[in-house]
Amino acid sequence: MTTAQPPVVVIVGGGITGLSAAYYLLRTAREAAIPLRALVIERDERLGGKIRTDIIGQQRQFIIEGGPDAFLAQKPWASDLARDLGLGDELLPINVRKPATSVLVHGKPIPLPEGLRLITPAKWLPFLLSPVLSPWGKAHMLLDLALPARNVQGDESLAAFVRARLGDEALDRLAEPLMSGIYNGDPAEQSMLATFPQFRATERQYGSIIRGTRAMQKKAPANDSSNSSSNSPFLTLRGGMGTLVDALTAALDGNILSGRRVQRITPNAGQPAGYQVQLDDGTALDADAVILATQAFVAADLLSEWQPALAAKLRRIPYLSTGTMSLAFHPADIRRPFAGFGLVIPQSEHRHLNAITVTSEKFTHRAPEGDVLLRVFFGGFRNPDLVEKPDAELLALVRQELRSLMGITALPRFARIYRWRDASPQYHVGHLDLVREIERLAPPRLLLCGCAYGGVGIPDCLRQAKNAAARIFAQVRDTVMVSPAS
Ligand SMILES: Cc1cc2nc3c(=O)[nH]c(=O)nc-3n(C[C@H](O)[C@H](O)[C@H](O)COP(=O)(O)OP(=O)(O)OC[C@H]3O[C@@H](n4cnc5c(N)ncnc54)[C@H](O)[C@@H]3O)c2cc1C
Structure with missing residues (x-):
């Protein structure tokens, strides 16, 4: 008598998304006492993708972050x-x-006024006294209090939104460096709904983003992150962000293949719902399911042979x-x-x-x-x-x-x-629709996740990885449940 083999899930990409997807998948399987194999395949010898921490020096050490800090x-x-x-x-x-940030204006660094919430002043006096904006620029921003909420259907660019509500100077000196800077992108192309949907929601609810921000701040004074270090809006790890990758790697011992590039993913002719994952050394692995946690254009290359429509959509995400x-x-x-x-x-x-x-x-x-x-x-x-x-x-x-x-x-x-x-x-205008289309076109038991789709910050990558792991687990679990020992 032989027992059915445990299902195999291949995760392509050993950045934070791929590693954490494997971690959550194996943890869920363990908790459900369901046998499952997960294998992360990473092109580089080094794991972590854009998370890279280097230590320089022996006694006097510098902790250097190449990517996120x-x-x-x-x-x-x-x-x-x-x-x-x-x-x-x-x-x-x-x-x-206080202040945390200065902005360069006509060649001079000027501190951002106290109470500024990205682009909206939550405190009047520091804003009115600040030389970051000209009197004309400030007056234009204050027009937001008088303008009614616009009736914009669907997406628009960050530049269009900020220009309409707060004026050109606020776009130039605040929104572009602070909000597009996160994406290194062009505010004229950046999707408002995919990157800062809360501002659109505030406009709709309060008719003004300045009034809305101030009202929300009054409702939640405990969220004033400028008060104490324990309320800092950002966290890090003492030894650098690479600590997270090291801990994940240790937890995934035996489930990672690094230094190998995936070249192609095709449906597996031998199985009704499986895949064949082709590596650059000529090896082909059978997988019951695949999580693709690479750049979108890489995912397009891997699938283009038999999923041309999906590949074409994936290539529309620029980098x-x-x-x-x-x-x-x-x-x-x-x-x-x-x-x-x-x-x-x-x-x-x-x-x-x-x-x-x-x-x-x-x-x-x-x-x-x-x-x-x-x-x-x-x-x-x-x-x-x-x-x-x-x-x-x-x-x-x-x-x-x-x-x-x-x-x-x-x-x-x-x-x-x-x-x-x-x-x-780059999350261009229409990004959310594009991602919905990509999800709709993805074949069964093949999920795409990571910074190309549902958020570039590390927490958003982890949320996507956790969701992908839960969805793939639910799909492959059924095969284990129905596979009889023969
Ligand atoms: C300079 C910089 C600073 C940043 N700062 C912050 C910050 O402070 N806070 C924050 O939250 N976020 C920050 N980010 C964003 C964040 O780092 C990334 O969005 C996140 O790390 C992306 O993780 P990922 O796993 O989705 O993608 P990646 O890290 O890109 O991982 C994808 C992996 O897939 C692998 N791969 C590609 N092709 C193949 C193939 N064919 N076969 C096998 N493997 C393949 C790649 O080698 C790579 O390791 C920053 C990004 C950069 C570049």
């Missing part, structure tokens, strides 16, 4: 996973500074390239520090950099005492070509910018460059 605390999925993996004590809020550079300095080298630990740079300033973070101020323990660790951001829709510049040229450009913006003429103690080619998915 923190996550939104309000969305529970990342802190939940950290606790599940035994990392609860490693969770730390980012430091609270941009970005980069970061971390540099260490002596505090005395910083002749003109800006207020807060972040400087955002509007596109209209025509700079090579998009933003600067003083990492050693934003976090405790990321740089040795007496050192300043900076991180600069470049590329994206403004300067995509910068990412391809050779290291020496890039460093020269960054030093030129740091000299002009912060008065730094000294050589950095070190500079570490990270290039993220075709790595930032």
Whole structure:
């Protein structure tokens, strides 16, 4: 007598989405006492995708993040996973500074006014006194209080929304660097409904986003994140975001194949609802179900042979390239520090950099005492070509910018460059409809998830991974339940 084999789920992509999907799938199967095999296949030897933490130095250590350095605390999925993996004590809020951020206006860093909630002032006096916007720009923003809610059906761009409610200057100096900066994208193309739906909902409910934000703030004073460090809107892990990847990797011991690229996924002729996963070394794996947690254009390539319509939709999600550079300095080298630990740079300033973070101020323990660790951001829709510049040229450009913006003429103690080619998915107007179409076209037992679809932040990637694991488990469980021992 032989017993039916446990179902096999192949997860393509060993970024945070793929790793956590495998983790949740195996955990659910274990809890339900149902045998199941999950295998993550990652193209690179290194796991984690865009999460990359490097340690530089021996006694005096710098913790360098090449990609994400923190996550939104309000969305529970990342802190939940950290606790599940035994990392609860490693969770730390980012430091609270008032102000946290400055914005470059006509070449000068100006602190954002206290009480600004992205683009809406929640406190009048600091807003009215702030030089971030001209008197005309402020007057235009205040028109939002008088304008009725617009009757916009469907999606619109971030630029169209902000221009209509708050004016051009608010778009240029606040919305573009703060809200499009997250996506490295063009506000004229960025989908309002996929990236900041809460502003559209506020407009509809209150008729004004300033009035709505203030009303919601009054209802929930405990959410005022500027009050104490325990209320910080962002959390990180003491040893860097890579800690999460390391813990997941340890939990998935024996369920990961790295350094192998998936080349093709086709229906498995031998099974009614299975797939064959073709690897670059010629191996073909049978899978009962597949979770695709790669870039959307990679998923398109893997499926294009037999799913041309789905592949065509997947290719409609565009990607941009970005980069970061971390540099260490002596505090005395910083002749003109800006207020807060972040400087955002509007596109209209025509700079090579998009933003600067003083990492050693934003976090405790990321740089040795007496050192300043900076991180600069470049590329994206403004300067995509910068990412391809050779290291020496890039460093020269960054030093030129740091000299002009912060008065730094000294050589950095070190500079570490990270290039993220075709790595930032763009949520263009209509993105939600496109994702719905992709979901509708996906064949049974094949799910797509990750930063290309339902949110780019780490908590949103984890939410998608958890949902994908639950859905795939429900689908393959039935095969186990009905497979008789023969
Ligand atoms: C510079 C930067 C800063 C960021 N900062 C933050 C932040 O502070 N907070 C935050 O929440 N988010 C941040 N993000 C976004 C966040 O890091 C990403 O959205 C998230 O890590 C994406 O995870 P993922 O697993 O969906 O995709 P990825 O990390 O891209 O993983 C996809 C994986 O698929 C693999 N793959 C591709 N093709 C194949 C193939 N054919 N076969 C096998 N494997 C394949 C790739 O090698 C990769 O490892 C940042 C992103 C960047 C680039």
